[in-house]
Amino acid sequence: MDASASETLELVDTHCHLDDGRFGRSLEEVLGRARAAGVTRFVVPGVVPEGWGEIARIARKHAGVFAAPGLHPMRAKLYGSETLRELERSLDGAVAVGEIGIDPSYKDVPRELQAEAFRGQLRLAVAAGLPVLIHCRRAFDETLRILREERVERVGGIMHAFSGSAETARACIDLGLLVSVAGTVTYGNAVRPLEVVRAVPPDALVLETDAPDMTPEPHRGLPNEPAFIIETARRVAELKGVTVAELARVTSANARRLLRI
Ligand SMILES: [Zn+2]
Structure with a gap:
């Protein structure tokens, strides 16, 4: 992409694990490449409690980076009242709670425990007035039921890396x-x-990358990074019949409105 095109773009990567060890010392360059591609804002979701401090540190250090601490369903065994209190203390400066949800493909984590951790964190987010980043695979009925019961519409949220049907999306x-x-x-x-x-x-x-995972074409085989969101934006723009700049404008406005960033 040429420089004039990137100047007109404003993309938000609503889900990138910038605290992942695979970025490590190269984070500055990763952010530089992303900004050159038109990505202006980055939301970093939590996975485990010991990572929440690092996410907050990255968000304080880098312009346009925002923290969304939370306990990932694959680590729901760590859930409990102490973890919930720690999460509450970590919400200072956070723009969302994430990533939380239910994913039965993590067979070693009992589904009931995942549901309990999801509901508890969702309640905390609603009480704090923060939106949620939701991780859900093959458990949409239960996830949507809990979201409905806890009245998620009071804070809103994002279905991260959505993998359901068009009907479920609706x-x-x-x-x-x-x-x-x-x-x-x-x-x-x-x-x-x-x-x-x-x-x-x-x-x-x-839009999101879920970096360093889920690398889009034509970069598959490389670790994913926020700059690659442009590939996803191009494909979505093509499917919607709009320009990339227009798609970027609308999707970024949606993310910014929800997350207040
Ligand atoms: Zn993720």
């Missing part, structure tokens, strides 16, 4: 949630992500 939007599209939409064999992008109205769409 159910999420009815709950006041945004649907986040990741790099899978660029894959040659993608079917569902394309249907979802076509079905979701522009005002409910946001």
Whole structure:
């Protein structure tokens, strides 16, 4: 992309694990490449309590980086009243609670425990007036039921790396949630992500990388990084029949409105 094009772009990566060890010392360069590609804001979700301090540190240190601490469903065994209190203390300066949810593919973490950790953190987010970043795979009925019961519409949230059907996407939007599209939409064999992008109205769409995972084409095989969000933006713009600049403008406005960034 040439410099004049990147000047007009304003992209928000609503989900990137900048605290991941795979970035390490190269974070400054990673952010530099992202800014050159038009990415102006980065939301870093939590995974485990011992990472929340580092996320907050990265957010304080780098302009445009925002923290969203939370306990990932794959680590729900760490959930308890002490973890919840620690999370509450970590919310100072945070823009969301994440990533939280239910994912039965983590077979060693009992689903009931995942649901308990999800609900507890969701309640904390609602009490704190913060939106949530939701991780859900193959558990949409239960996840949506809990979101509905806890009245998530009071704070809103993002369905991160959405992997459900177009119908499920519409159910999420009815709950006041945004649907986040990741790099899978660029894959040659993608079917569902394309249907979802076509079905979701522009005002409910946001973009993410989930870096360093889920690398989009044509960079597959490399660790993912926020600069690559442009590939996802191009594909989504093509599917929506709008320019990349227009798609960037709308999706960034959606993310900024929800997260107040
Ligand atoms: Zn993630």
